[in-house]
Amino acid sequence: MRRAGRAESGSGRAFGIARAAYDVDVDYRHLELPYVRSADQDVAPPAHHRVVVVGAGPVGLTLAIDLARQGVPVVVLDDDCRLSVGSRAICFAKRTLEIWDRLGVGQRMVDKGVSWNVGKVYFQDGLVYAFDLLPESGHHRPAFINLQQYYCEGYLHEAAAALPDVDMRWKNRVVAAEKRPDHVLLTVETPEGPYRLQADYVVACDGSRSPLRAMLGLESRGRVFRDRFLIADVRMSAGFPAERWFWFDPPFHRNQSVLLHMQPDNVWRIDFQLGWDADPEEAKKPGNVVPRIKALLGEDARFELEWVSVYTFACQRMERFRHGRVIFAGDAAHGVSPFGARGANSGVQDVDNLGWKLALVLAGKAPERLLDSYGAERESAADENILNSTRSTDFITPKSAVSRTFRDAVLRLASDHPFARRLVNSGRLSVPATLSQSALNTPDRDAYTGAMAPGAPAADAPVRVDGRDDWFVQRIGGGFTVMVFSDDATPAPGVAAGLRALAQGPIPIASIVVVPAGAPQRAGEAEGLPQRTGVDVPRIAVVEDAQGMLARRYDARDGTCYLLRPDQHVCARWRSLDAIAVAAALARATCNA
Amino acid sequence: MAAMLNTEANIAAPDAFYEALIDTHRDLAPEQSELVNAKLILLLANHIGDLDVLRQAMAHARAGIVPQGVAPGEES
């Protein structure tokens, strides 16, 4: 069944990975994960753990994989035994895919997911304009893929469960949390009764209603939108192209908006704005949903209703994401409107930011203060996401007569005037936050052009490693990396000595020397690429700037070097390598200065 | 320094401009006029382009007007 669906959807591009390793027939929508009794349930004083993650959604699972890969044992508690009910998040952005690549699960998501480039915007009974995203070339990952959240969670779960340092506990509901001076005490309810456990740190990834937040007497505040949306996932083999269609005020659904989006397995997401007065229970009844869909697809359309849900949303966040030993991430920490696909994407970026910091603090290599930088960096990222998604929401669902007039005026102008198309806002798709205000950044001493300022996520580019094609972003992350541009594949003795010294500090820095395409490499130099687990001592790697894009994107000359964080964000750069300056920037980026 | 909104006389033929503006709305129902005005604002705003200048214009336009309540449907 599943396999046939894949082939028809046209998403089954062949990638050179061992497909046999996956069970392609798993029905993730109905998978029941087993409750297994833990030894912790049989001990008298509560067992102690370093990190407990509450919630096995996309955010909690991503964090568990990241921590375990860094050698930090992690317990994951989830009150349920199922993956996401319904498709929920379907758009996963490039940055999220890069993070999952770093964790070894990105390729599988991309293999299964579908990409689209063409978007069409309709107003009333006509097409206003079509756009082609025409993604900039020279990036491994597309701007985003569409993939049902149950696949995303299923793949993350399989990757997490395969790691010996991840202890997954389904049907384990946290019912009480108590902050103690040197640990957090949790009470967990299971089918076999309650037990308690202690943790150095608890990361609350327990979703938008976050019971942990309530247990600590905390709130998430913001703007609640008085509007309801109906989501219908329909399975059909009809020949709709893989495009995103957005209607403002269409004849088949007057005064509201409708969105049509493709997912794998011939499943289509249709999103109807209903307005505040709609009765959610009535709206969900198939007898009411089917006519709406037929109005869109045509009377004769043949389709199967797969999932129907009615949702409302708020744009809100917690004032602070860190509360001592309890840290909030994902929907628990912040909420956005679905326009722009920022929910799951921003949550995955939260834990990308948190994972390495937590690992360093637990290893005694950085002070606890480093965890406050998680809060500061991700709170401002949340503000950016909330701002963007609020603006989209105000365009899509105007809140006053004049707002509606301007919205309609923009749409009318857009068919003839390109300037107005840029004002049409049917969701600004998730892009990663640039942490430009972060205290972990070392301010530039020299002048640069382009986007790779301290705080920016490292841009990708095609490279060659050992004669093979590869991608830059695949070669970094997990630990700190210093990237040195050099016209000569054999770094000057001073540079090589500096790089070796940096590799041997308490927080080792891996090195990547970027040379122009075709520069001769000494045999053996490209071996021993930096390990991304953070445990091995990194060595010097050499990559060729296959198309010169790295040098362009990083505004580099011979000698330019960048210090990249474990989460692949730039934190400092110089026009020439000075090991002492790099060490100082590392100290600053880890709060050891 | 940020550009300043020009509030000095800048239109060479003020009467002709004013007449054209009123003519633009001839025979239109009030809602149609609202739409035309909105389109006009958008076209002119794009021509100006500078957000600082546009913000100054918006502030001038609103100055001295006391809000008479919240539009229905405004969420809390």
Ligand SMILES: Cc1cc2nc3c(=O)[nH]c(=O)nc-3n(C[C@H](O)[C@H](O)[C@H](O)COP(=O)(O)OP(=O)(O)OC[C@H]3O[C@@H](n4cnc5c(N)ncnc54)[C@H](O)[C@@H]3O)c2cc1C
């Ligand atoms: C209709 C819809 C469409 C969306 N579309 C998109 C999109 O296209 N792109 C995007 O990025 N995002 C989208 N989102 C948002 C996305 O689904 C969420 O942002 C994402 O699931 C948040 O992940 P999370 O891991 O933080 O929380 P969740 O996925 O909510 O996971 C929380 C987990 O915690 C568990 N839990 C709760 N309480 C306890 C407890 N007391 N003890 C133990 N476990 C507990 C829950 O069972 C759950 O498994 C959409 C959401 C909706 C509803």
